Amino acid sequence: METINYQNFRIQAENICVDYNGKVALYDANLRLKPGQICGLVGMNGAGKTTFFNALTGFVNISKGKIRINGESVRSAQKDQTIAYVPQNEGIDSQFPISVWDVVMMGRYGSMNIFRSPRESDVQAVKDAIERVDLTDHLSTPIGNLSGGQRKRTFLARAIAQRASILLLDEPFSGVDIRTEKLISELFIQFKNEGKTILLSTHDMIHVREFCDLVLLINKTVVAYGETSEVFTPENITTTFGGISPDFLLGPES
Amino acid sequence: MEFCYFLTLDSFITDPLTHDFMRKALLMSSLVAAVCGFLSSYLTLKGWALMGDAVSHSVMPGVVVAYALGLPFSLGAFIFGVGSVALIGFIKQKSRVKEDTVIGLVFTGFFALGIVLVSKIKSNIDLHSILFGSPLGISLSDVKQTIFISLLVVILLSIFRKDLMLYCFDPRHAKTVGINVFFLHYLLLTCLSLAAVVGLQSVGIILVVAMLITPGATAYLLTDKFDNMTVISVLSAIISSLIGIYVSFWFDLETGGSIVLAQTFIFLFAFLFAPRYGIFKLKKLFAGYK
Numbered sequence: 001m002e003t004i005n006y007q008n009f010r011i012q013a014e015n016i017c018v019d020y021n022g023k024v025a026l027y028d029a030n031l032r033l034k035p036g037q038i039c040g041l042v043g044m045n046g047a048g049k050t051t052f053f054n055a056l057t058g059f060v061n062i063s064k065g066k067i068r069i070n071g072e073s074v075r076s077a078q079k080d081q082t083i084a085y086v087p088q089n090e091g092i093d094s095q096f097p098i099s100v101w102d103v104v105m106m107g108r109y110g111s112m113n114i115f116r117s118p119r120e121s122d123v124q125a126v127k128d129a130i131e132r133v134d135l136t137d138h139l140s141t142p143i144g145n146l147s148g149g150q151r152k153r154t155f156l157a158r159a160i161a162q163r164a165s166i167l168l169l170d171e172p173f174s175g176v177d178i179r180t181e182k183l184i185s186e187l188f189i190q191f192k193n194e195g196k197t198i199l200l201s202t203h204d205m206i207h208v209r210e211f212c213d214l215v216l217l218i219n220k221t222v223v224a225y226g227e228t229s230e231v232f233t234p235e236n237i238t239t240t241f242g243g244i245s246p247d248f249l250l251g252p253e254s
Numbered sequence: 255m256e257f258c259y260f261l262t263l264d265s266f267i268t269d270p271l272t273h274d275f276m277r278k279a280l281l282m283s284s285l286v287a288a289v290c291g292f293l294s295s296y297l298t299l300k301g302w303a304l305m306g307d308a309v310s311h312s313v314m315p316g317v318v319v320a321y322a323l324g325l326p327f328s329l330g331a332f333i334f335g336v337g338s339v340a341l342i343g344f345i346k347q348k349s350r351v352k353e354d355t356v357i358g359l360v361f362t363g364f365f366a367l368g369i370v371l372v373s374k375i376k377s378n379i380d381l382h383s384i385l386f387g388s389p390l391g392i393s394l395s396d397v398k399q400t401i402f403i404s405l406l407v408v409i410l411l412s413i414f415r416k417d418l419m420l421y422c423f424d425p426r427h428a429k430t431v432g433i434n435v436f437f438l439h440y441l442l443l444t445c446l447s448l449a450a451v452v453g454l455q456s457v458g459i460i461l462v463v464a465m466l467i468t469p470g471a472t473a474y475l476l477t478d479k480f481d482n483m484t485v486i487s488v489l490s491a492i493i494s495s496l497i498g499i500y501v502s503f504w505f506d507l508e509t510g511g512s513i514v515l516a517q518t519f520i521f522l523f524a525f526l527f528a529p530r531y532g533i534f535k536l537k538k539l540f541a542g543y544k
Contacts, residue, residue, distance in 0.1 A: 021347065057430040078432035085430045096299060096423050097478045106420055110431030116416040142478035162431065 009068070010035055010166055010197040011056065016065030018051050025051040028221050029065075033197050033214070035165070038188060040212035040228070041201040044241055047219045049201040053168050056199075057085050069166065077166075081110045084159030086169040089151055094144050100154050101139045104129055107161035129161035134183060149180030156184065167191065169200040173207055185211060208232060270503045279389040282400055283495040283513065286456045287465065289404045291491030292411050293449045294470030295484045296442060300422040304354060305339070306466040308361035309443070310450040312338030314368025314459055317384055322375045328399050328451045335447030338364050365459075387458035387510035389499065400452050407448050414441060419480055456495065457510035465491065468517040475521075475528040490520050 011033040018026045026048035033039055041049050054060040056067060058074040069077035077083055084107070107129070108122040118126075130136055133153035143151055152172065159167055172184055188211055191198060199216075202208060208215055208228060215232050217223040217240040224236040270276040297306050313331035320330025338360055345356045372381050383391065392400075411418065420428045421438040429435045446466070453462040473486035498513030526533050 054426075057426065059426050059429045075432075078430060081431055083430055085426060087424070087426065091426075092424060093299075097474065097480050097483050098419075098423060099479065102480070106424070106427060107431075109416070109420060109428075110433060115413065144478065158427070 008034060010037075010070060011199065012066075012068040012071075013052075013056065014066045014068075016055055016062045016067060018048075018055050018060055019063050020060075024220065026055070026218075026220060027064075029218065030222055031199075031216055031225070033199065035195040035197055036192050037214055038192055038198040038200070038212050039214040039216055040208040041199055041216050041218065042205075042208060042237075042240060043201075043218040043223075047240070048221075049218065050170060052218065053085065053170060053199075053201070056166075056168060057083055078110075081162055082164055083166045083168060084162045084164035086152075086155045086159050086167065086172060088170045089148050089175050091170065092143075092151075092155075094146075094151065096144075097142060099140045099142055100130065100135055100146070100157075101126065103143060103154050104157045104161050107158035110162070125161045125163065126157075129157040132160055132187065133157045147177065149176035152176050153180055153183065156187065165195070166197045167199070169198065171202060172200050173202060173204055205232075205237070266504070267500070270500060275390050276499070276503065278392060278397065279499055279509070280496060282392055282397060283389045283456045283499055284492045285404050286400065286452045287469075287491035287495040287513075288488050289407050290449050290453050290462075290465035291469040291488040292408060292484060293445055294466055294468070294491065295473060295480070295487045296411075296418055296422055296470075297446065297466055298470030298474055300442070302442075302446070303463070303467045304357050305443075306446060306450070307463040308338060308342065308357045309335045309446050310454065310459060310462040310466065311361040312364035313447065313450055313454065314365050314384070315371055316368075317454075317459075318368050318371040318375060318379060321379050322371075326395075326399055328403055328448070331451040331454075332444075332447050334364060335450055336443060339443050339447075383458070384454065385458050385460055386508060387454060387456050387461070389456045389509050389513075392455060396455060400455060403448050403452050407445050407452075410441060410445055414438065415484075418442060457513050461510055461514045464514040464517055468514070468521050469494070472517070472521045472524045475524040475531045478530075491517070494520055 009032050011031060013029060013031040016026065016029050017024070029048070029052065031039075031052075041052060043049050051060065055062050056069070056074070058078055067074050069082055072080075104126045105118060105122065108118065108125060109116050112118065112122065130139065133156050135150060135153055135157065138146065138150065143154060146154065152175075156172075173181055176184070188198060200212075209232065212228050214226065215228045216225045217231065217236055219240050219242070223240045224231045271280075297303065313335045316330035316332070316334030317327045318330075320327040342353075342356050342360050345351065345360065346353050349356075369381075372379055380388070382388075417428070417433060417438055418441070420433065421435060421442070425435050428438070449466060450462050453465045456462075457465055469487040469491040470483070472490050473483040476486050477483050494516040495513050497516040499509055501507060501516070502509040502512040524532065529535065
């Protein structure tokens with residue numbers, strides 16, 4: 001067996017378990033991702049996708065196992081702004097009185113002083129990020145007045161402004177317009193070329209085939225993990241979704 | 255009260271100012287209103303109205319015990335305020351009872367304990383002033399305590415203004431970028447307990463929750479910017495206090511109730527006529543005349 005140099009992995013999760021007050025949400029889950037890899041996280045609702053994200057960001061504690069981010073602990077990954085999390089649209093309060101600019105600026109908070117007063121470099125980072133997601137016309141728009149796609153781009157800009165090397169995206173394509181979908185997929189290719197590592201959860205099987213080098217199928221634990229072309233088979237998908245035929249999920253194979 | 259007093263607005267405002275107790279009441283209540291109004295933005299956005307209700311009622315036994323032992327009553331109130339939240343969290347985690355039920359049963363339990371203690375201790379505690387507030391009869395030591403606590407809360411909220419906003423908006427992101435969410439949670443709870451303590455002097459334990467949620471709710475209807483929301487919240491709280499105290503002076507009404515009623519009327523006004531979010535959407539009405 002080849003020796004593994006853990007420094008080579010951006011994300012390394014070994015046999016992690018998460019339980020909420022004794023209720024197991026995820027067990028014996030493994031994941032190893034390198035720079036420049038895009039991995040799809042696929043599973044039913046309640047299969048532990050969000051829990052997996054929460055474990056990687058340190059939002060929940062793991063009860064067993066080990067997580068290394070760039071070979072370091074989750075705690076130091078937080079301090080280094082290594083991981084950015086892009087929430088589902090449903091996961092945020094869209095009526096919160098806050099503008100696009102302020103949301104994206106939150107991406108810089110972790111590296112600011114205690115008063116979170118922006119430096120010139122922070123302002124520039126926010127400007128650039130907003131430009132990359134094509135929201136320059138909406139700098140001071142309250143997020144409540146944005147479309148679903150624009151809101152998704154706002155949070156993507158926050159992740160860009162953070163300059164994180166790992167992006168975790170919860171359902172990045174759900175409820176977005178065609179233009180946003182195209183913009184996000186272009187950004188993914190740019191991120192990949194920049195050497196960022198991306199883990200995204202999705203319900204859309206077509207997106208997995210389109211973007212993801214790797215796929216992680218989970219149902220409380222890992223059902224299958226590997227290259228998309230090898231692992232993303234009808235049999236594995238059926239197992240992941242508790243016996244539902246992949247024809248139903250994917251449409252007939254072309 | 256002679257009706258000729260109302261002949262000029264000037265005397266309506268200046269006459270009460272000739273009384274020392276009125277000057278003190280107006281100043282102290284404005285200060286307390288400002289503190290509660292500041293915090294109110296965070297509580298309404300975080301959805302902590304019920305938590306505010308719980309903490310403000312739970313401080314009751316703390317106030318009574320502190321009085322009986324001759325300690326500063328803010329200390330007792332603070333301990334019981336934070337204690338109630340800890341107990342709520344503990345019971346919620348260790349049982350299958352739903353959170354709103356736990357909050358309801360814990361704060362009523364604490365409140366009842368306070369009432370029983372008052373009847374047992376039989377000191378010179380004025381139950382009426384604890385329950386309904388006594389801004390007109392505030393003592394010098396209470397003034398000092400109120401100023402100290404108010405400044406403390408304002409300083410804490412000012413320093414962590416943006417972090418608390420982030421905590422209310424997206425705690426997961428806060429955690430991901432290494433911001434101490436646990437600290438912010440307890441900071442907000444601490445400020446809540448302290449604000450409840452100073453607020454109860456103005457309007458009493460029963461109504462102090464109004465000071466903590468109504469100004470924020472009013473401001474929320476009037477703006478889409480967080481900073482503006484804080485300013486509007488503070489201003490509407492101060493104005494309500496001034497109106498309440500003046501009205502209670504001239505018409506001989508319960509002061510705490512008058513202050514809260516003034517807040518409620520301002521909220522209703524915003525609810526009906528707020529430019530964007532009011533029922534009648536004034537903006538649209540005016541747009542028709544362009």
